[in-house]
Amino acid sequence: MITFGTGGWRAIIGDEFTRENVRLLAQGLADRMHAEGVVERGLVISYDRRFLSDVAAWWAIEVLAGNGVPVTVITRPVPTPMCMWTVKQTGAAYGIAVTASHNPALYNGLKIFTEGGRDAELEVTDELAAHVATLDPADVRSLAPHEVQGSEFVTEQASINWYLDAIIGQLDLDAIRHAHLNIVLDPMFGVAQTSLQTILVSARCQVEVINARHDPLFGGRMPSPAEGSLSPLRQAVLDQGADLGIATDGDADRLGIIDDQGNYLSPNQVLVLLYEYLLTGKGWTGPVVRNLSTTHLLDRVAAAHGQTCHEVPVGFKWISSKMAETDAVIGGESSGGLTVRGHIPGKDGIQAAGLLVEMVARSGKKLSQLYAELVERHGALVMEEAAYGYTPERRDELQRRIFDEHELPAFGREIDRISWEDGCKVYFTDDSWLTIRFSGTEPVIRVFSEAETAEGAQELSRTVADHFSLGGS
Missing domain, CATH: 3.40.120.10 (Alpha-D-Glucose-1,6-Bisphosphate, subunit A, domain 3)
Structure with a gap:
């Protein structure tokens, strides 16, 4: 079937x-x-x-x-x-x-x-x-x-030249050439090497590539640029004193970033940085689109610049559709996919990486400094992500209890509203939130939470896991 x-x-x-x-x-x-x-x-x-x-x-x-x-x-x-x-x-x-x-x-x-x-x-x-x-x-x-x-x-x-030329034509190559950036690229045994290396070398970056050979087993790891998979990239960045490390997933529509200090920069952080860069660095105007499991820090940045942040269900087709409807500047999701107005109506890790490199080059600052300054302006929000497998019987139970009967634990904080449009999303009055939904790509149930501190986000996630005995807890 x-x-x-x-x-x-x-x-x-x-x-x-x-x-x-x-x-x-x-x-x-x-x-x-x-x-x-x-x-x-x-x-x-x-x-x-x-x-x-x-x-x-x-x-x-x-x-x-x-x-x-x-x-x-x-x-x-x-x-x-x-x-x-x-x-x-x-x-x-x-x-x-x-x-x-x-x-x-x-x-x-x-x-x-x-x-x-x-x-x-x-x-x-x-x-x-x-x-x-x-x-x-x-x-x-x-x-x-x-x-x-x-x-x-x-x-x-x-x-592949037409595609690469289209991306190169969107970038300020002169600024990148004069920044003399040292970049480590991790295609995670996928398809990004030729495309990204061509773009970066064209911009006179020094590029070191790891995990580039053809390996259908992806080195025994998930070909997903999440924090837990990027230890080799982090070490390479630190060993070489590189300006940043760029990782892409197996088919290069998502990316993950390691900054100059060896810190993992989440897709949420990348998305917020690029949105504000497009507004202030390139002078664009317009709203931003995110799915319901993506950081609300985008809402703060949009509001600070007199713009709107639109929330849509999970699935990039909803993001691209809302972007077309609202002429949004950028749209993205916490899993690492984003796209920018005028490119394609879908995720592109190659273009996103090029734009991030341009941002660093034009700023004359380190990536870690750029994000620290953004937090100074807009505050910090921390996201917790968890995924739990299930048996068919367990899935039926969770479907009934959560999504049919709308059963939820007591969170110990005031709820502003609850949406059942795509899974469950609970909005709290203190600007924190939590989502629960079945994955559309893997046999897992996902719990996302965000709060002003890691402890707060973890508490929300743990409350759900304990209440429904997820992961054996």
């Missing part, structure tokens, strides 16, 4: 991620394109460095071409944002990136993009999954593998 979450369809290789299911999904998408009358506009497909990603891309191409769908295939592992950018630039009707993003190595999957390079809306993926469920292997029309390479419906693209 193919089920889409907030980050596309992801499944365990050999379990649900199989040749048969990839072919069924490709057939379903081809059927949809014919029904919509958009076949002539074609589709773009890319893949990352995961096990079977390149092979699975050609499984899908065989079916798409067999249905008369023109396909542009990027024939090298590339960042997922490049697929989105190519869909937007070529006017393609759809795009597919074969990737499971930051999931563990035993997963793979497909992300679906629609016109303009947008993450497919829930309505689209629900309809697509429902249609695929009605198909069986006999319904699949495809070309034989030896027929695909010479097919009139398949165009191979090896160059």
Whole structure:
């Protein structure tokens, strides 16, 4: 069964991620394109460095071409944002990136993009999954593998220059060149090295790369640029006296940062820094968009500059949609994804990294100093994140108690309001908050909390975990 979450369809290789299911999904998408009358506009497909990603891309191409769908295939592992950018630039009707993003190595999957390079809306993926469920292997029309390479419906693209030039054109390369920055890059065995290294070297940065080899097991770690995964990057930054370290996840749509002092800079902190930089350093005006599990420090920065912070459900498609509606400057989420007005309507860790490097270069200050000054202006908020696995029976219990019966613990602080729009979010009168929701990409329930101190955020999170006996507590 193919089920889409907030980050596309992801499944365990050999379990649900199989040749048969990839072919069924490709057939379903081809059927949809014919029904919509958009076949002539074609589709773009890319893949990352995961096990079977390149092979699975050609499984899908065989079916798409067999249905008369023109396909542009990027024939090298590339960042997922490049697929989105190519869909937007070529006017393609759809795009597919074969990737499971930051999931563990035993997963793979497909992300679906629609016109303009947008993450497919829930309505689209629900309809697509429902249609695929009605198909069986006999319904699949495809070309034989030896027929695909010479097919009139398949165009191979090896160059990544157009995408890189688009990002370089947005940056103040002169300022970066004269800053003589020393940067350590950690692609986490994913696809970011060529893209980011090309941009940074073009700007005359000194670049050291770690964890760059092709390793489908991602060095035995999660290919997610979270604090716990970045010890090698932190050590490299400190050993070299680098100005900063940049890490990207497996398909390079998210990033994590280590500052000049070896401190992990969370995606929340990066997002707040970049928003204020775009307002004050580049003179842009406009609101900011965040999901419900992202820092409210953005609200403070927006208010200080006479702007608005818009809150949306989890899932980047909601962020990009609200950005288009409000002409927002930037939008992002606490898991590390962000995008900037005028680029693509989706996450791009490559572009975000370039913009952060520009910010440091133009300021003439260290990254640690820039964030310390931001806290002086707007105060500090600290986030606590926790994820808990469950059995199917336990999931049913949590669904019933929390989301059906609206059971919550006593938090010991005054509640301002509660939203049940996307999971549960509790807003407290002291500017703290807490969310509880099932992940859309992994079989876990997530608890996010934010307060003015780490102790306060941890207390909120622990209250939920204790009350519902999460994680064996």
